[in-house]
Amino acid sequence: MDANTVTAPPLEIHDLSVAYDRRPVLWGIDVEVPAGKLVGIIGPNGAGKSTLIKACMGVVAPSGGWVKVFGEPLDHAHRRVGYVPQRESVDWDFPVSVMDVVLMGRYGRLGLLRRPGAKDREIARASLDKVGMLPYANRQIANLSGGQQQRVFLARALAQESDLYFMDEPFAGVDAATEAAIVTLLHEMRDRGKTILVVHHDLPTARNYFDTLLLLNMRLVAFGPTDDVFTYDLLQRTYGGRLTILSEVADAVRQRG
């Protein structure tokens, strides 16, 4: 590892564009995320929020531009990146236990033909304990509630022991207790120097949860500290003249004052 990779930012996105079926979804995104930030990715439906993190994770192929993780292409840095997909993206009737799902977070560190060992199980148990799901370790995932499912996904991300995390709507459809627990966990992770990018839907809470915001609407509208970016002007530009959203924006900004 040379000096460049030591000091390189956790995430560097340059001129990234993505198109689905010839329809552009993301256009010319340029961002450099510094270490130790908890970043909220905010924007209206169809703004390309999920697509942005999927492109960063190599799950969708970009049509232009590049992404570097700790100064390297993603192929060389898989172990340093953790991913929490949308909860609805998987089949929760799948015949696996909570423990099996959390152990999947360790797969990236095991080579071909190797199975998770005692140390991996220990890490998985510790991760489950952190999200309060250890008592459920041997349950089948089909028996979990929405909030519990989300916690299992977070435990799996913790078990990955990465430095940079992408989370796709971790607050969608969870109860208030779980939401509070997740926020506490995210702050803890950030304080340990992790960099976390979170796709978030709810404008009023975004201001309290994240120290940095990335406002997105196909193009990058703004990126910076929440206090600088969470302004009426920038939010209005992000959400374009949508009336219902605009009143929400006004409310959110008024609360702030």
Add this chain to the structure above:
Amino acid sequence: MTDWIPAFDPHRVFVEPWTVNVSLKLWIVVMGFLVLTTCGWVGQYLILRRMALMGDAISHSILPGLAGSFLIGAWWAGNGSASGEGGARGSVPMFLGALVAAVITTVLIEWIHRRSRVKQDAAMGTVFSALFALGVVLITVFADHVDLDADCVLHGEIGFVPFEDYFKVGGREWMPVPVARMLVVSLLTAAWIGMFYKELLVSSFDPGLATSLGISAQRVHFLLMAWLAVVIVSAFESVGAILVVAALIVPGATATLLSSNLPRIFLWITLHAAVSALAGLHLAVWLDCSIAGAMVVAGCALFVLAWAASSWSQWRARRLMATGAPPEPEERTLTAPPTPSSPGRSAA
């Protein structure tokens, strides 16, 4: 009406098969078991990936591969030694032709649904019917010149398995060649699933996560489809389409009803395969009907049985909940007390 269905004579149905010409029945049951269990294991991954009909699609679309390799073989033989059609229908070229067709099917389906607005199921339907039709055209165009028709490709008969050549080692006849071949494929399949268990698991459950971990979900998909083709083709020639297509889905669907634990599901599939093969043989002896068809009917009867059992246990759990103590409420704090697992699902 009564003389349409043969009388049920317990001695003839249950005792005679195992007293007269035992090896004949034994190899049929063993072959049925091997096909059902191997296809069942691979098919379980198709079920988990919600592409259960992929097996159906590939079993149709290998037809042009079989026809193509046969025609090339016949042409080669005709050019070289003019020895006629005999040598061309060897297993190896047919096998390779079918494998190529299966891989082409998979690539075409992926390609169409990635590059256009056509969804995966529609892409699947288009590709397999197109290739199947191409196969039918090839066969009928050249039907006058070669000894091959769609029937003989699609309708292998498991009842003929004991009459095939025997696999010999040291002068002793061990087992019919198709059984030996299927045994090798079964062992390879088990080894393959054991070796790549975690890659198959994570790419089936959460392809996005798999890719982000550096396990290419797409590569796993192509490998699985290629192996599916190997299994289908090995089974096809000797037992026919109906048994293969059913074997890919019915054991897995039955096992899914009985357990929600993947290793246990694989055990149920194996058990289901053994019982269907055995029960199917006896059914065929009684009704004097197609053996493969009888095995599938027996397998489906087991599915209905499993369905009834799981519905009954669900009903009982619901009644327990209604009459007994209320279930513990969903936890409100981070450190929840342990709750006993609910009796509802894991009734296996």
